[in-house]
Amino acid sequence: MTRFGGPEVLEVVEDRLPEPRYDEVRVRVLAAGVSFGDVLMRAGALPESPKPPFTPGYDIAGVVDKLGEGVASPALGQMVVAFPKDLGGYAEFVCVPAPLLVPVPDTLAPAATAAAALNYFVAYQMLHRIAKVQAGQRILVHGAAGGVGTALLELGALAGLEVYGTASKSKHDLVTQLGAVPIDYREEDFVAAVRRRPAGARRDGKRTRGGVHAAFDAIGGTNFWRSYRSLAPGGRLVAYGVSRSIKNARRNRAVAVSSFLLVKLLGAAPAGRRAFFYTADSLSKRHPQSYREDLAAVVDLLKQEKIAPVVAKSLPLEEAAQAHELLEGSSVRGKIVLVCAEP
């Protein structure tokens, strides 16, 4: 990424092969995930966007190519999945701290593994570590046909939840297929839709009121407030992104900053409902063991074929700009991955 801007700022460059330092492993990337966070970084919309030039890409699946000093495992040739610490996933080779690598059986397809990595990890942590959902509860998922959205739907169904998902009308078949009730947020007020739910019986026999037990929102802006209003008493808003801070490839930092502030305010409100801003990074810092435990849990679900990530498209690494255009154009169902050619 040569500078902040539209997809055209993504350029393919040739560089020296990186050498792993102490406690690092060089990974030959087979597939790299493309996420909306990369788009926001590219536009410079996130306060934590690094200064260009940099290589984007949060998650990779690849094989161990070289061990740095002090590293005993994983073995050379082992397939692994990881979130490179300082981005850099859109590359043929990347050096990653050894403790961040989780082994993957080589029977798993690299594209599906990369598609699962960040999205299912994030969805798993938000459901089980932040919202602490229980079977029979009701949740609301925005961007339900997107990368993290489809992961929340699949993991939500596995956890025995009743799931409502907002998405563009053209993607409602996918939302239904994944076991959720679709809401066309352009035509229908999602707050009213989830609140008018009649009282019902939960699996434990207790009565429930309208509203959801948790709402997962990466849209930002006033959507956070509306998601908060969708909550049943004691419910939790889990904010985790600000997709609305970009429009037509142009950033709007004010939306990002005001969204973070709003969640802080709602989190401090003594209303019985709660609000959190989740980031994969901050949870891993507070609970270092959660990174390996939760990523391994996702790999395990993949191995057992309990989850089947929706790969929207596999594109060659050189087509990263096209991947961004597709993601920003709202046409993507599931996750785009970039695949690297065999050297």
Ligand SMILES: NC(=O)c1ccc[n+]([C@@H]2O[C@H](COP(=O)([O-])OP(=O)(O)OC[C@H]3O[C@@H](n4cnc5c(N)ncnc54)[C@H](OP(=O)(O)O)[C@@H]3O)[C@@H](O)[C@H]2O)c1
């Ligand atoms: N906190 C974390 O650690 C973390 C980790 C991963 C991702 N995230 C965040 O999660 C969000 C989703 O990421 P993703 O990679 O799974 O992307 P995604 O949901 O696949 O993104 C594209 C979809 O988002 C919807 N969308 C809603 N508002 C949009 C807008 N203003 N511009 C474009 N699309 C919009 C569109 O679906 P419809 O047409 O159906 O509306 C679109 O197809 C992003 O905000 C990302 O930053 C956060």
